[in-house]
Amino acid sequence: MTGMPLDTSFLNPSPTNWSRLPIGVGIGLKREYLSALRANSGSINFLEIHAENFMDGGPRLELLKDISKIWPISIHGVALSLGGKDPLNQDHLEGLKFLIDTIEPACFSEHLAWSSHKGVYFNDLLPIPYNKRSLYHLADRIDRVQQFLGRPMLIENPASYVRFMSDTLFEADFMAELVHLTSCGLLLDVNNLYVSAQNHGWQTKDWLSRIPLEAIGEIHLAGHEPTEDDNGNPFFLDTHGMEIGDPVWSLYDDLLSKIGPCPTLIERDNNVPPLETLLQEVAQARHLITSVKERSL
Numbered sequence: 001m002t003g004m005p006l007d008t009s010f011l012n013p014s015p016t017n018w019s020r021l022p023i024g025v026g027i028g029l030k031r032e033y034l035s036a037l038r039a040n041s042g043s044i045n046f047l048e049i050h051a052e053n054f055m056d057g058g059p060r061l062e063l064l065k066d067i068s069k070i071w072p073i074s075i076h077g078v079a080l081s082l083g084g085k086d087p088l089n090q091d092h093l094e095g096l097k098f099l100i101d102t103i104e105p106a107c108f109s110e111h112l113a114w115s116s117h118k119g120v121y122f123n124d125l126l127p128i129p130y131n132k133r134s135l136y137h138l139a140d141r142i143d144r145v146q147q148f149l150g151r152p153m154l155i156e157n158p159a160s161y162v163r164f165m166s167d168t169l170f171e172a173d174f175m176a177e178l179v180h181l182t183s184c185g186l187l188l189d190v191n192n193l194y195v196s197a198q199n200h201g202w203q204t205k206d207w208l209s210r211i212p213l214e215a216i217g218e219i220h221l222a223g224h225e226p227t228e229d230d231n232g233n234p235f236f237l238d239t240h241g242m243e244i245g246d247p248v249w250s251l252y253d254d255l256l257s258k259i260g261p262c263p264t265l266i267e268r269d270n271n272v273p274p275l276e277t278l279l280q281e282v283a284q285a286r287h288l289i290t291s292v293k294e295r296s297l
Contacts, residue, residue, distance in 0.1 A: 018152050018185030019217030020106040021046050021072055021263035025285045028267060029067070033275045041070055043279055046106065048074040048265050054103075055095035064103060072106040074218065074265065075099065080110050082141050082155075083128035093148050100149060107218055107263070109154035109187040110145075112138070112175070129164035130174040139181040146182065154187040154217050159224075159238030160196035171196065172210035179215045186211065189220040190252045191244070191267075195236040204251055213259045221252060221285060222267035241270030244281055252285070256292040264289070 024045025027033070037043060047067060054061050064073070079092065100108060113125035128134050146152055155178060157171065169177070178184060188211075197204045223242025229235045244266070256262065266281045 018107070018154055018215065019074075019263060021074055021218060022106075023261045023263060023289065025264045025266060025282045025289070026071070026074065027265065027278055027282065028269065029064075030272060032272075033278075034067075036275050038070070044071065044282060046072040046074055046263065046265075048076050051075050051077045051096055051099055051108075052079050055092075055099050057098075061099070061102065068103050068105075073103055074107040074109070074263075075103065075105040077108070077110040078125065080145065081113075082110055082145070083113055083126075083134070083138055088141060088144060093145065097149055100151070107154060108149070108151065109156055109218065111156050112158050112178075125158065127158060127160060127162060127164075129166045130169040130171055131164075131166050132168065135169065135174060135177055135181075139178055142178065142182045142184050146184065152184055154185040156187040156189050156220070157192050158196070159189070159192040161199055161235075161237075163200060170207075170210065171202075172207040176211050179212050184215075185217040186215045187218045187220060188216045188255070189222070190255060191220065191222040191224055191248050192238055194248050194251055195224050195238045198234070198236045205254075208255065208258065216259055216262060219252070219255070219262050219264040220267050221248060221264060221281070224248070239270060240267050244284075249284065249288070253288050253292075256288060257295070260296065261289045261293055 022045045026044050026046035026048055029047045029049045049064065054064050067073070077096065080088070080096075111125050113128065128138065142153070142155065155175065157175060160171065175186065179186065193204055193207060196202060197207065221244050222238065222240045223244050225237045225239045225242055227235050227237055252264075264285050266278060266285065268278060
């Protein structure tokens with residue numbers, strides 16, 4: 001952990017501090033959707049952007065400033081490389097802080113992964129081993145980022161395809177410890193959880209029973225692709241290019257029954273469909289949120 005104590009005055013561990021997103025459903029910002037969304041702003045409740053697409057300022061940032069007057073913004077980072085061995089990139093942190101201070105997003109999140117080594121950045125979110133050494137390394141870096149940004153962040157569970165011989169902790173226990181050590185929140189990607197459970201033989205109910213459900217500040221829903229490994233065994237890929245499958249919808253409904261309504265993002269980064277198609281999934285997620293509200297009355 002860091003040599004100096006972390007100022008936790010801004011890290012009150014409550015969903016309202018981890019995320020100020022409205023209880024509803026959002027989508028990722030796509031330019032081709034903007035005209036139709038502006039004409040019917042109530043069709044979504046918030047928009048999510050990748051931080052790295054807007055950190056250079058210029059026309060993109062001006063567009064985002066304009067959009068943020070209409071919808072709350074969730075900023076999702078993909079290049080902090082929290083699990084990496086390189087020192088945290090100070091230029092990247094300063095660009096991220098400038099973006100966050102300018103937009104004042106309702107939420108900021110990053111990945112439980114690494115994506116750079118010796119100054120080389122990769123176009124992938126790569127896995128980390130789940131052990132104590134990795135835990136304390138990651139916790140230290142999350143502390144530093146939260147301290148620098150002056151705000152808490154959400155950490156997203158990954159889609160997992162490999163396991164390390166050095167693993168000594170179950171993924172859910174690892175993430176629960178991160179919340180305990182850093183007061184970060186969780187971005188629970190339901191599709192990632194389903195994909196990882198299928199690939200490794202986990203039980204999703206066991207995974208969910210081990211994490212602090214009250215730390216979940218946002219949910220992601222996406223599609224995956226069933227395939228096979230080299231030995232012909234079933235294998236699942238997180239593609240963000242498919243419709244959300246029935247097992248993921250079922251797991252999402254089960255999660256809502258445990259935690260109640262929660263801000264939810266429909267992710268589609270590949271094979272991007274017409275907006276009308278995506279809004280059908282938005283409507284389905286809204287229906288499940290409404291249903292869990294009604295069941296709790």
